[in-house]
Amino acid sequence: MCTTDLNLKETIGENFMSDINIHFSREEFSQRKDRVCASLNEQGLDGLLMFKIEDMYWLTGYDSDGFSIFGTMFIGTNGQLTHLSRMADLGNASYSSICEDVRPAPDSQTVTRAEQVKEMLNSLGMQGKRIGIQVDTMGLTPRLFLQIQSELDGWCKLTIAPDFIRELRLVKSPQELDYLRQAGKIMDIAMEKTIEATFSGAYEGDIYATFYDTLFRLGGDLPAHIPPLGSGKSALNLRYTTKRKHVLENDQITLELGVAYRHYHAASMCVVLTGPEINPRQLSMHETSVIALDAVQSILRAGTTVGEIYDMYKTTLEENGEKNSVLTVCGYTMGAAWPPTWMEQPMIHAGNPVVLEENMCFFTHMILNDRETGLSMAVAEQAIITAGKPEIITNVRRTPIIKD
Numbered sequence: 001m002c003t004t005d006l007n008l009k010e011t012i013g014e015n016f017m018s019d020i021n022i023h024f025s026r027e028e029f030s031q032r033k034d035r036v037c038a039s040l041n042e043q044g045l046d047g048l049l050m051f052k053i054e055d056m057y058w059l060t061g062y063d064s065d066g067f068s069i070f071g072t073m074f075i076g077t078n079g080q081l082t083h084l085s086r087m088a089d090l091g092n093a094s095y096s097s098i099c100e101d102v103r104p105a106p107d108s109q110t111v112t113r114a115e116q117v118k119e120m121l122n123s124l125g126m127q128g129k130r131i132g133i134q135v136d137t138m139g140l141t142p143r144l145f146l147q148i149q150s151e152l153d154g155w156c157k158l159t160i161a162p163d164f165i166r167e168l169r170l171v172k173s174p175q176e177l178d179y180l181r182q183a184g185k186i187m188d189i190a191m192e193k194t195i196e197a198t199f200s201g202a203y204e205g206d207i208y209a210t211f212y213d214t215l216f217r218l219g220g221d222l223p224a225h226i227p228p229l230g231s232g233k234s235a236l237n238l239r240y241t242t243k244r245k246h247v248l249e250n251d252q253i254t255l256e257l258g259v260a261y262r263h264y265h266a267a268s269m270c271v272v273l274t275g276p277e278i279n280p281r282q283l284s285m286h287e288t289s290v291i292a293l294d295a296v297q298s299i300l301r302a303g304t305t306v307g308e309i310y311d312m313y314k315t316t317l318e319e320n321g322e323k324n325s326v327l328t329v330c331g332y333t334m335g336a337a338w339p340p341t342w343m344e345q346p347m348i349h350a351g352n353p354v355v356l357e358e359n360m361c362f363f364t365h366m367i368l369n370d371r372e373t374g375l376s377m378a379v380a381e382q383a384i385i386t387a388g389k390p391e392i393i394t395n396v397r398r399t400p401i402i403k404d
Contacts, residue, residue: 051133051140113147117148129156177359179262207247224263229257238369251273263336265334286379358386
């Protein structure tokens with residue numbers, strides 16, 4: 001059974017609270033809150049309206065996908081935390097969040113969400129204050145932002161806040177790194193079992209089922225991104241598409257899979273080839289993708305800029321005759337994430353000035369799609385940044401994966 005492959009409790013040493021389902025110590029939450037409050041003071045803000053679930057989770061442990069409908073959290077410079085949640089999310093708040101001030105926001109035809117936000121802020125003494133609002137998030141629609149902006153106009157000084165909490169989250173704590181490593185272990189096992197289930201005649205639905213069965217049996221969470229998996233022409237699709245089919249002889253099956261553990265994500269990617277005939281062009285593409293991954297990982301260390309990583313990727317592909325396969329992005333940072341995607345900034349693209357620091361975590365993918373021939377190849381791994389060689393937490397085979 002897959003459940004015997006990992007002893008989860010012994011591996012991560014998680015034992016923080018019995019009354020609230022949180023996954024970090026109170027001390028760590030307090031340190032995070034202090035860093036946010038310090039940043040608010042530096043920006044001259046009296047508080048922040050938060051709509052990004054990843055930031056709420058990082059600050060309080062709040063665990064819900066209700067953000068997609070409505071939910072906000074306010075933090076003041078004194079450290080005051082207040083949740084404003086729909087009735088359907090009150091259970092999640094009491095189950096998972098350390099925030100003690102949880103306000104219901106009933107669905108109503110007579111009271112708008114913007115009015116509910118204003119009422120909360122008024123009770124916290126925020127009239128006339130300078131309040132930041134998060135806008136770079138799936139948790140705030142343009143319509144709701146405009147409504148809040150209109151409702152608070154002249155009542156307080158609403159300003160668009162920079163995405164500073166995401167930047168604070170880039171360098172991971174020891175506990176976060178443990179969760180990422182655990183996700184990586186689950187990912188490696190799930191990938192191998194998925195490869196085993198991939199062969200000529202296999203149904204894509206059964207391949208998906210093997211992957212999801214494995215991650216759940218190992219204590220993993222659903223990934224925030226629907227993992228792309230496709231054979232034949234759909235092997236070139238880098239996003240999920242509907243309709244399952246059977247794997248054919250002389251086929252290609254792209255597996256870009258990701259799992260989460262306590263919402264911290266690890267991903268991996270490879271292409272499985274079925275015989276009996278293997279296109280030599282595809283073997284050459286595989287060799288180049290491996291060379292590129294090794295080249296990128298050789299500079300994946302503290303002090304390197306994200307743009308330099310991209311330059312290494314691009315140069316390596318071009319030097320190996322794959323100029324037409326160069327993408328504008330070859331990876332991104334990974335951490336705790338919610339749907340619709342596990343991708344976060346910074347992405348690895350040309351000129352990105354972000355400097356890697358120890359205990360950041362990046363997923364780097366070497367994807368070669370030849371649209372003229374319809375052939376695809378890829379290898380991808382995830383790594384924790386150190387002062388020297390990166391700590392690889394997901395591992396892919398360096399030799400072509402060929403199945404009968």
